[in-house]
Amino acid sequence: xxxxxxxxxxxxxxxxxxxxxxxxxxxxxxxxxxxxxxxxxxxxxxxxxxxxxxxxxxxxxxxxxxxxxxxxxxxxxxxxxxxxxxxxxxxxxxxxxxxxxxxxxxxxxxxxxxxxxxxxxxxxxxxxxxxxxxxxxxxxxxxxxxxxxxxxxxxxxxxxxxxxxxxxxxxxxxxxxxxxxxxxxxxxxxxxxxxxxxxxxxxxxxxxxxxxxxxxxxxxxxxxxxxxxxxxxxxxxxxxxxxxxxxxxxxxxxxxxxxxxxxxx
Numbered sequence: 016x017x018x019x020x021x022x023x024x025x026x027x028x029x030x031x032x033x034x035x036x037x038x039x040x041x042x043x044x045x046x047x048x049x050x051x052x053x054x055x056x057x058x059x060x061x062x063x064x065x066x067x068x069x070x071x072x073x074x075x076x077x078x079x080x081x082x083x084x085x086x087x088x089x090x091x092x093x094x095x096x097x098x099x100x101x102x103x104x105x106x107x108x109x110x111x112x113x114x115x116x117x118x119x120x121x122x123x124x125x126x127x128x129x130x131x132x133x134x135x136x137x138x139x140x141x142x143x144x145x146x147x148x149x150x151x152x153x154x155x156x157x158x159x160x161x162x163x164x165x166x167x168x169x170x171x172x173x174x175x176x177x178x179x180x181x182x183x184x185x186x187x188x189x190x191x192x193x194x195x196x197x198x199x200x201x202x203x204x205x206x207x208x209x210x211x212x213x214x215x216x217x218x219x220x221x222x223x224x225x226x227x228x229x230x231x232x233x234x235x236x237x238x239x240x241x242x243x244x245x246x247x248x249x250x251x252x253x254x255x256x257x258x259x260x261x262x263x264x265x266x267x268x269x270x271x272x273x274x275x276x277x278x279x280x
Contacts (some may be wrong), residue, residue, distance in 0.1 A: 111271050204232070
C-alpha cells in the first residue's frame, strides 16, 4: 500500500512519452500489494532523445528492480537488456525489464499475450479468425506474433511500409499478410496505433467497413471507449477496450517483474 512506503520499498518504473494515460502505476502497485510485495510502480515521462541516458542511469539505481516500457520506447529498450525472451528477440522490442539476482537486466514483451488473454476472456478465441492489426510498432508487432501463434490468420497495416515489411520478414515462420485500412473481410480488428488518444484524431481504419459481429479491440486506454470502438458498437461489433487488455496485463507483468527467470517465449 502507498501508506506503507518506506526506505525498503522496491521501485518499478514505467517510462513513456506521453505516460499520463497508462494504467500501470495504480494497477501494478495494487498487484504488488495483493501479493504482499513491498513495491510500487512510478511513472516517468522521458523524451526519445533522452531515453538512452535514462536507462543507463535507472539501471544503476540499486533499489530499482524493474522498468515497464510504453510508447515510443519499446524498440530502444532492447539495447539496454542483457537477456531477451524468444519473442523479444524476434520482435526486437520489450515492454518490461527486470533486474536479475546477478545484476543483469532481462527483457520480455507481454503485450501480445495480454491481448490474447483479454480476447479469450471476452469469448473471442483467436484460432481461425481473420485478424487485421493496424499499427506495427512494439505493441502491434507483439499482437501480430501472439495472434499468429494462437492460430489466427493475420494481416498487418501500417503507414510506415518499411516497418510493416520488416515485421512480415521477422515473422517469416508464420504467414503474415499485408493488409490495408479497409477492415472488410476481417472478423477481428486490433488498433495498435495511438489514434484515438487525442481529441480530433482520425479513425485508424474505415470503420464503416467493419462487419457486424466482428470483434474490435483498441489498445488505447484513455478514453476507454475510443471513437473507433464507438463506431464499432454502432456497426453491431463486439469491443475489447484497452482497460480490458490491462486486466490480464497487470498480472502478467507482475509475474515477470517479480519472477526468478525469463517468461516463456
